[in-house]
Amino acid sequence: MVRNVAGEMAELDPEDFYLLSGVEQGMRFSEWVRRDKLPDYADLTAEEIAYRIDRCLDRELIERKTLQYEGYQLTFEGYDALALRTFSERGTIDGVGSPLGLGKEGDVYEVQSFKPLALKYHREGYTNFRAVNREREYTADRDHVSWMYTARKAAEREYEAMEALYPDVSVPRPVDHNRHAIVMDKFGGVELARAKLEPEQAAGVLDLIYRELVTAHDLGWVHADVSEHNVAVAEDGVTVFDWPQAVPIDHENAREFLERDVANLLRYFGRKYPHEIDRDADTAAIAAAIADGSFETVRAFEE
Incomplete structure (x- = not known):
């Protein structure tokens, strides 16, 4: 687990961030950044580099490895610190x-x-x-x-x-x-995997999620990783989150990913609410209806 460094930000000097930024720049070119490159990357003297390395190693913001040379790499804590500093400077x-x-x-x-x-x-x-x-x-x-x-x-x-x-x-x-x-x-609701729906609510909630996918597709995107773990259910509707795997609809595998999203949700609802949802419904047909905007309800695809 990555440590939360927010409480340590006040301890860091501007020169510590110069070093972290220098290591970050060097990692664009190699996994481990040579120590002799750091003065140029960080715009610090060799003496200052030595002092800042010790401070950042003590705080586990960087790590060191001896290969054919002495190399350094950011840890996630160090990367977090750089992002936090930027958000703070922007007033976010x-x-x-x-x-x-x-x-x-x-x-x-x-x-x-x-x-x-x-x-x-x-x-x-x-x-x-x-x-x-x-x-x-x-x-x-x-x-x-x-x-x-x-x-x-x-x-x-x-x-x-x-x-x-x-x-x-x-x-x-x-x-x-x-x-x-x-x-x-920050959004409200309960993760779908932990939501306790009444059986008669199941089809309606599934329809709500599929309709969000309809609108997303109409705007040019496929989520590509929808499951019960990235949908939140609240009294006023659903929220679909976690979009890092999203692809544009012109991606060569967009339809395949959309069908997988449809199948993931259908499988979950069919397993948890077997008397309400037909888990054998035609996922390809549902995905096609989502893609062309004609989807209305999962009930229309039950066998």
Whole structure:
């Protein structure tokens, strides 16, 4: 688990951030950044570099490895610190509060601002880097891909999709993003996987989710990873979140991903509400109706 560094930001000097930024720049070219390159990358003297390395190592913001040379790499804590500093300088957030959710591919915290917001750090590649790279189309064609690049591109893709979809699709309102982090509106409701729906509500809620996918498709996007874990259910409707794997509808696999989204939801509802939802409904036909905008209700596709 990645440590929350928000409480340590006041201890860091501007020169510490110069070093972190220098390591970040060097990681664009190699996994481990040579120590002798850091004065140029960080715009600090060799003596200052030595002092800042010790401070950042003590705080676990960077890590060191001896190869044929002495190399350094940001940790996720160091990357978090860089993003937090940028958000603070922009006036996006005033402070970081309690965790809202800590997961395999992202950590979410409540943040203080002019209203309650949520801060999401992308962690793609942190635990299963190779598998993530195989799955994400934005890393497929690069020779050197670091976890840092993967996480940043995931955040960029999610923010791009949310900006395109909000407010027509019920997604969290995007506020700001930097590096691998996104600030968005905090949203209510209960994760679908934990929601206790009455059986007679099941078809209606599934219809609501599919209709959000209709609007998303009409605006040019397929979620590509919808499940019971990234839909929130509230009294006033549903919210579809976690969009880092979203693809434009002209992507070569967009229809396949849409059918998978449809099947994931149908499988979940069919398993949990077997007397209300026909899990053998034609997923390809439902996906086609979502794509052409004719979808009205899942009941129309029951055998």
